[in-house]
Amino acid sequence: MFIELDLQSETPLYTQLIDQLIEGIASGELKPGEPLPSVRSLAEDLGINLHTVNKSYNLLKQEGFLQVHRKKGVIVQPDGMPGVTQEFEEKLRRTLRSLAAETAVRGMTEEAFVQQSRSIYRDILTNRGGEQR
Amino acid sequence: MFIELDLQSETPLYTQLIDQLIEGIASGELKPGEPLPSVRSLAEDLGINLHTVNKSYNLLKQEGFLQVHRKKGVIVQPDGMPGVTQEFEEKLRRTLRSLAAETAVRGMTEEAFVQQSRSIYRDILTNRGGEQR
DNA sequence: ATATCTGTTATATATGTAATATAACAGATA
DNA sequence: TATCTGTTATATTACATATATAACAGATAT
Structure with missing residues (x-):
């Protein structure tokens, strides 16, 4: 890797x-x-x-x-990845909140912000070495 | 405030x-x-x-x-807020990338992640003191 | 058995950031 | 004149980051 x-x-x-x-x-x-x-x-x-x-x-x-x-x-980890803990949910909310606020102030629309999120999420799952899925 | x-x-x-x-x-x-x-x-x-x-x-x-x-x-700032600079775009990408990766590993779906993003963005615009828009 | 590799622990040091504390300055306000 | 403003300077404390060196016990390979 x-x-x-x-x-x-x-x-x-x-x-x-x-x-x-x-x-x-x-x-x-x-x-x-x-x-x-x-x-x-x-x-x-x-x-x-x-x-x-x-x-x-x-x-x-x-x-x-x-x-x-x-x-x-x-x-x-071979026995299953950790799920969505409360700690992670809070970190996720805090970070997204900070990002979304600045995004909004700078004039980026909700749709642009949401599309960015979706696009990046897909990007990560897609970047496989050619194997699996 | x-x-x-x-x-x-x-x-x-x-x-x-x-x-x-x-x-x-x-x-x-x-x-x-x-x-x-x-x-x-x-x-x-x-x-x-x-x-x-x-x-x-x-x-x-x-x-x-x-x-x-x-x-x-x-x-x-009374003369218009700063727009989406290249620096901000990079920060946004970097942060979303890190978040999305952990989100995916923990088994949260693309739709759940995207919905979180949308929901939080709206939350911020909505939390007005009762005035405007 | 000996030598080597593993993660782990301990100790020390250098550097930068975060936060506080005090003090002083020049410009504006009352 | 006295007070409030942002700003600058200096100093100190505490903590995080990163490195360096050394040692330990368990596992592996020769």
């Missing part, structure tokens, strides 16, 4: 990494049970510190997207 | 303040040309430091949502 970090971005490295791993899972590029690179090798590949990768893995494990097997190492 | 800050939130105070002011403009509760409280009085009302309020005002001024009049003080 291709991962690219922007060292200039104001988004923290561990957040960028989390985002791209979740996208990988969403698109199907990362399948349940599939092993991820070790914290050390991925850190070296990306040119960052092992602890930064470890932080991303740990947060994803904590939320149920990854598992750590003493034998298999770190793998994509 | 009612402003409430969550001191426990991980969202910075100045960001919470910015969000609520933009919501106020979007909803029509804050009208173009309307004066905002001084940095000192608002800071005291909210129980925070004057520099925190000043930071929010400055960022909003920098993006074109507010004006600073030597006479009238700080007012809501």
Whole structure:
């Protein structure tokens, strides 16, 4: 899987990494049970510190997207992804609310905003490596 | 206008303040040309430091949502709000992409996601104090 | 068995952001 | 003249981010 970090971005490295791993899972590029690179090798590949990768893995494990097997190492959650928790619903609402407000003030219509949302959602599911669905 | 800050939130105070002011403009509760409280009085009302309020005002001024009049003080932009800039488009895409990916992984459908977006957009425009539109 | 790889933990350091505190300035207002 | 405005400067505290180095216990491969 291709991962690219922007060292200039104001988004923290561990957040960028989390985002791209979740996208990988969403698109199907990362399948349940599939092993991820070790914290050390991925850190070296990306040119960052092992602890930064470890932080991303740990947060994803904590939320149920990854598992750590003493034998298999770190793998994509094989027993079903976590559903829509109350915490996620609140985060979703908060973030959409902030976005929608600025969108409205800047004169973008409801339909434009909604179409953007739909288009991006599809984009993610569509970006599969050619397999599945 | 009612402003409430969550001191426990991980969202910075100045960001919470910015969000609520933009919501106020979007909803029509804050009208173009309307004066905002001084940095000192608002800071005291909210129980925070004057520099925190000043930071929010400055960022909003920098993006074109507010004006600073030597006479009238700080007012809501009277000469038309800024439109959809390239920077905003990129921020919108990035944020929606991250949200949509997690939404999809958690099993929320495209329609549910899109409906959330639409519902929240409407919610903001609807929360007017009873005036206008 | 030895060496290597795994995630994990601990400690330390450097840097930047967030938030507060005090003080002062120039322009406008009453 | 006294007061209020945004603005600037300086300092301090606290926290998040990211890195560096080291060590540990469990698993793997030679």
